[in-house]
Amino acid sequence: xxxxxxxxxxxxxxxxxxxxxxxxxxxxxxxxxxxxxxxxxxxxxxxxxxxxxxxxxxxxxxxxxxxxxxxxxxxxxxxxxxxxxxxxxxxxxxxxxxxxxxx
Amino acid sequence: xxxxxxxxxxxxxxxxxxxxxxxxxxxxxxxxxxxxxxxxxxxxxxxxxxxxxxxxxxxxxxxxxxxxxxxxxxxxxxxxxxxxxxxxxxxxxxxxxxxxxxxxxxxxxxxxxxxxxxxxxxxxxxxxxxxxxxxxxxxxxxxxxxxxxxxxxx
Numbered sequence: 001x002x003x004x005x006x007x008x009x010x011x012x013x014x015x016x017x018x019x020x021x022x023x024x025x026x027x028x029x030x031x032x033x034x035x036x037x038x039x040x041x042x043x044x045x046x047x048x049x050x051x052x053x054x055x056x057x058x059x060x061x062x063x064x065x066x067x068x069x070x071x072x073x074x075x076x077x078x079x080x081x082x083x084x085x086x087x088x089x090x091x092x093x094x095x096x097x098x099x100x101x102x103x
Numbered sequence: 104x105x106x107x108x109x110x111x112x113x114x115x116x117x118x119x120x121x122x123x124x125x126x127x128x129x130x131x132x133x134x135x136x137x138x139x140x141x142x143x144x145x146x147x148x149x150x151x152x153x154x155x156x157x158x159x160x161x162x163x164x165x166x167x168x169x170x171x172x173x174x175x176x177x178x179x180x181x182x183x184x185x186x187x188x189x190x191x192x193x194x195x196x197x198x199x200x201x202x203x204x205x206x207x208x209x210x211x212x213x214x215x216x217x218x219x220x221x222x223x224x225x226x227x228x229x230x231x232x233x234x235x236x237x238x239x240x241x242x243x244x245x246x247x248x249x250x251x252x253x254x255x256x257x
Contacts, residue, residue: 036212036215036220037215037223038215040249040250042250042253043208043253046204079155083158083159086143087162092205097143098144099144099145
């Protein structure tokens with residue numbers, strides 16, 4: 001029979017009532033890419049790889065979300081960084097927006 | 104058009120005479136996406152987002168101007184297209200390849216917009232009229248060159 005060991009209980013972070021794990025103090029923005037049927041699938045995959053430095057599999061996953069679902073949430077980030085990503089996607093003529101993440 | 108050499112610093116394509124002419128014809132149309140087409144946000148309208156939208160418009164305007172200047176130099180460059188027995192040897196480095204992909208996609212998306220953003224981007228499914236024909240052709244040409252170049256990217 002395997003011996004059981006009680007794991008030591010470590011103190012966790014003190015969480016005040018009414019707080020959230022993803023604090024609203026740091027407001028987040030979602031970078032969303034929308035489907036335009038004119039964009040070639042390989043092109044969209046390529047742009048995601050270049051802009052986000054993603055491996056091909058991840059880039060293809062998001063490309064297929066765009067293609068099949070009409071849009072894909074690519075990243076959540078600060079306003080400045082989300083803006084920067086949207087600028088880069090527009091420079092490649094992809095239809096991208098940033099949306100305030102209210103969750 | 105096919106890739107015949109890929110080295111870390113450059114990629115060389117064999118290109119027929121007619122392909123060079125068609126590439127130049129497509130690139131002459133740049134830019135086709137209208138100014139102020141790109142929208143940063145779909146739902147909110149806050150002062151911060153209005154300012155961000157203005158920054159995006161300015162950045163894209165500047166990019167269009169820079170791309171036009173760069174395109175003129177690109178097409179004039181005598182070393183870009185070297186005569187070869189079956190047409191031309193067309194040489195690009197990696198940053199030029201990335202830039203050309205973005206320029207060609209502007210032409211493709213812009214043509215599609217001028218066709219009324221149809222649900223399909225297949226030129227065969229769009230009614231051909233004297234008004235639509237140039238944009239169907241531009242969409243098809245840019246799609247062809249994008250496909251060839253993407254086959255060599257990354």
